Amino acid sequence: MIELNASSFLSAATSLARIHQVYSGLSAANDEKLIPESVALVLPAVRLFEAEAQAIGARLASVSAHRFMTLLEQNPCEVTVVQATIALHDIESRFADYLSEIKLFTLSAQESPFMGPVDELLQSEGFSILFPSASFEVEEAAKCIAFGRYTASVFHAMRVLEIGIRALSKRLGIPDPLKPSEKNWSKFLGAIKSQIDQLWPTNSRLPGSEGVAFEGLYAHLDAVRNPWRNATMHVETIYAPHEALHIIRCAAFFMVALSKLTDEEGVIP
Structure with a gap:
């Protein structure tokens, strides 16, 4: 191209x-x-x-x-x-x-911004440094939107979230699962919830604290698991433009919030 x-x-x-x-x-x-x-x-x-x-x-x-x-x-x-x-x-x-x-294709004024670098797409300076792998997936998801490949963009958005889950797990000190059966969203999320509750007990979490921030990230992931993650894995699901945009924006919101607490390797930025 x-x-x-x-x-x-x-x-x-x-x-x-x-x-x-x-x-x-x-x-x-x-x-x-x-x-x-x-x-x-x-x-x-x-x-x-x-x-x-x-x-x-x-x-x-x-x-x-x-x-x-x-x-x-x-x-x-x-x-x-x-x-x-x-x-x-x-x-x-x-x-x-x-x-x-050859064939020439054009992007409209509304589509061309999706070809920008990740820091511009997320309006988050330095995200590309903190999350290099996720940055690639975000940019690919955006390009798919620009080229009208909406279902493909959702696949990239799910890969973004998987990278985010792994980074969150590292940040919380959760060991990387060794068994293939343990490498799924349900297992990951269960371990994340358990670790958050252990590090920041529910009855002692204060508004604006780190524990509340991690709780919000977990809630966001749990909300997207069933309607999006599971549906994306089946060929019956084809996403309309507005659906793909909504999913990408939710994934972007999660990753920007996560980047304030950890980088891709689980290190505090």
Whole structure:
């Protein structure tokens, strides 16, 4: 996948086409060499197009543009009007062939922000450092939203939460389970609840305390377990855009809250 700077690319393509049109109409001067003023006009446009063509992978168009640039940069320039016209036609023709072989997709103004880095997506500076693995999953979930792959985005959101559960378990000093049968949400959540109650007994938890913060994280995980986690694992479930967005936002809320208490390795940030 290639990210295209649409405005720069459009400017490069239209400038080249405009110059080609001008030279195509100069049939009476076909054998005349380009004057320095003409070279100064053509060269920047070809140079800009060559860079944009190379950026999107239009290799043959880029090679053709570079060949023409080399001729224009000679001192003195020996390129004639007809040679310039043929060269410009060759560049455009090769580029048109390239466009016929690929598909271009665009993102709307509402979709493009989902392509940003995790710290911007979560509006949480430093999250990418505290949770590198989860950061990848958050960014992938957001990209799936941008590209309309809503069910896939929910899978990534669930992976985000699993990373969060493991980090929370490490922070609370809960050993990593060795048996495969113990590696499920129900077992993890049971161990987390038990450890929270042991470290911060219910009757002694004060508002705003660390124990209350961990209790809130547990409640959030317990709430998403059945309706989302279990449903995601079955092929019958297909998520609509609003459902996927809601799930991702809930996962993001949980991870941002968790990042204030621990990093991915269970260490206090």
